[in-house]
Amino acid sequence: SKWAHIINAHSLVGDGLIEGLKECIKDSEDSRGCLLLAQMSSSNNLIDKKYTLKTIELAEKFQDFIIGFIGNGSNPKELKKLASLAKPNFLIFTPGINISDTGKLGQNYATPQKAIKSGSDIIIVGSGIYKAEDPIKSAKEYRKLGWKAYLKRIK
DSSP, rough: SSSSSEEEEEEGHHHHHHHHHHHHHHHHHHHOOEEOOOOOBBOOSSHHHHHHHHHHHHHTTTTTEEEEEEOOTTTTTHHHHHHHHOTOOOEEEEEEEEOOOOOSSSSOBBBBHHHTTTTOEEEESSSSHHHHSSHHHHHHHHHHHHHHHHHHHHO
């Protein structure tokens, strides 16, 4: 709680975990926030729309601590729409981002452009950077593509 400004949690465990995490940071001088896992980008995962809606309800209950959601890299638009029913300024963090939108091992990737266009606020890139021949160059490319897509979306 001293060094992490944003943490994430699975809402399967319910209110108790969120209350406990919130309690851990109550005396912190800096702002802290939590993301709830609302969707996953892997094929055939067990998260359904009902789970996502319950996760949004939890977020609404803890608006002073929950800052947004981790949402599906291939369809953040649905999550953005559902989340806006509760609080339009929840952030959507989207994993499963890869310039090559073909997934492996059941992973459904989305390009930075597709994710941002669909409503993602922040893209999470993993293997597209750490498996790249030049990770620094790759990270800069993802940053450029994401920012360009964001500017296009807000025009």
